[in-house]
Amino acid sequence: MVQFSATARLDASFAALSDATRRGVLEQLARAEASITDLAARFHMTLTGMKKHIQVLERAGLVVTEKIGRVRTCRLGAQGLADEAAWIAGYHQLWNARFDALDQVIAELKAQENLDEPERH
Amino acid sequence: MVQFSATARLDASFAALSDATRRGVLEQLARAEASITDLAARFHMTLTGMKKHIQVLERAGLVVTEKIGRVRTCRLGAQGLADEAAWIAGYHQLWNARFDALDQVIAELKAQENLDEPERH
DNA sequence: TGAAAACTGAACCATATGGTTCAGTGTTAG
DNA sequence: CTAACACTGAACCATATGGTTCAGTTTTCA
Numbered sequence: 237m238v239q240f241s242a243t244a245r246l247d248a249s250f251a252a253l254s255d256a257t258r259r260g261v262l263e264q265l266a267r268a269e270a271s272i273t274d275l276a277a278r279f280h281m282t283l284t285g286m287k288k289h290i291q292v293l294e295r296a297g298l299v300v301t302e303k304i305g306r307v308r309t310c311r312l313g314a315q316g317l318a319d320e321a322a323w324i325a326g327y328h329q330l331w332n333a334r335f336d337a338l339d340q341v342i343a344e345l346k347a348q349e350n351l352d353e354p355e356r357h
Numbered sequence: 358m359v360q361f362s363a364t365a366r367l368d369a370s371f372a373a374l375s376d377a378t379r380r381g382v383l384e385q386l387a388r389a390e391a392s393i394t395d396l397a398a399r400f401h402m403t404l405t406g407m408k409k410h411i412q413v414l415e416r417a418g419l420v421v422t423e424k425i426g427r428v429r430t431c432r433l434g435a436q437g438l439a440d441e442a443a444w445i446a447g448y449h450q451l452w453n454a455r456f457d458a459l460d461q462v463i464a465e466l467k468a469q470e471n472l473d474e475p476e477r478h
Numbered sequence: 479t480g481a482a483a484a485c486t487g488a489a490c491c492a493t494a495t496g497g498t499t500c501a502g503t504g505t506t507a508g
Numbered sequence: 509c510t511a512a513c514a515c516t517g518a519a520c521c522a523t524a525t526g527g528t529t530c531a532g533t534t535t536t537c538a
Contacts, residue, residue: 243377253444254372255496256364262448273514283515285497292495306505306514320445376526394484404485406527413525427484427535479538486533495524503516508509 242319249296249320257281258289262298262312269311370417370441378402379410383419383433390432 252258257279264270264278276286290310293299301310373379378400385391385399397407411431414420421434 243380246380247375247377250371251375251495254368254375256368257496259364259367259444259448266448271514281496282498284499284517287515288496303515308515324441324445372525378526392484402526403528405487405529408485409526424485427533429485481536481538483536484534486531488531489529491526491528493525493527496522498519498521500519501517504514506511506513508511 245297246319248292249298252292252296252298253320255289255292258293261286261289261293261310265299265310265312269309271307271309273307275310366418367440367444369413370419373413373417373419374441376410376413379414382407382410382414382431386420386431386433390430392428392430394428396431 253262260279261275264275270278272283272286272290275290276283279286290299290301294301294313297313299310300313301308303309374383381400382396385396391399393404393407393411396411397404400407411420411422415422415434418434420431422429422431424430
């Protein structure tokens with residue numbers, strides 16, 4: 237659970253997720269860390285454009301970066317999407333079992349969280 | 358199973374979720390359906406302003422509306438947040454896989470400190 | 479019938495977003 | 509030493525967002 241103003245961070249991270257390029261960057265970084273140049277090439281845009289996306293992800297806490305020499309390396313933030321998953325799960329509790337598809341997905345999500353979350357960050 | 362790559366709808370619904378007022382509207386509608394006037398009053402904004410939020414939620418498929426007489430009633434859409442939860446769940450799998458791989462690399466490094474670099478990626 | 483309620487649509491405003499180009503700065507490799 | 513590389517920052521552009529006001533339209537109800 238996170239302490240600092242939950243709504244502002246939710247705003248930022250849902251906004252970050254609302255762009256297909258940024259979701260792609262997250263998926264990419266989940267596989268391997270990458271430089272901004274790497275990501276710019278993979279997503280067919282300028283360095284400057286990719287840098288802006290990285291800044292959005294960084295402000296949302298979804299990505300952290302480290303500059304060594306002339307290369308800025310991007311990695312996933314330790315926070316992950318726990319808060320966002322929690323919001324969706326909480327929303328679902330309000331909206332009781334009327335729709336089976338959501339039940340199933342949320343069950344899978346909770347199972348994964350319980351397995352993997354402890355002492356990872 | 359939910360489609361993993363409905364990018365346009367994911368764009369729209371994550372964008373819809375990036376505003377605290379709209380998340381509040383969803384929570385409210387999960388409890389009871391409401392008219393636009395109801396929601397505008399509850400969230401302290403003009404009717405026109407709330408109508409715009411409802412349109413955003415409707416375009417994302419998160420809310421459906423029906424106009425009877427002079428009142429437009431808003432309810433949650435049947436689609437729910439299944440696709441969004443599915444994207445986050447899939448991302449979690451990648452995210453955790455990455456940390457598992459990292460754990461393994463570290464273990465190998467500890468075991469055999471002087472041997473050549475284990476291939477990650 | 480007529481006034482009020484509930485919504486709709488247009489116009490406006492300030493700011494944010496997603497992208498670009500261009501002109502740098504600092505770092506590395508040859 | 510010099511050239512190429514990776515990034516940074518500023519400026520610019522078109523469009524979107526989150527809100528407003530104002531001027532309707534349709535529906536209800538006394």
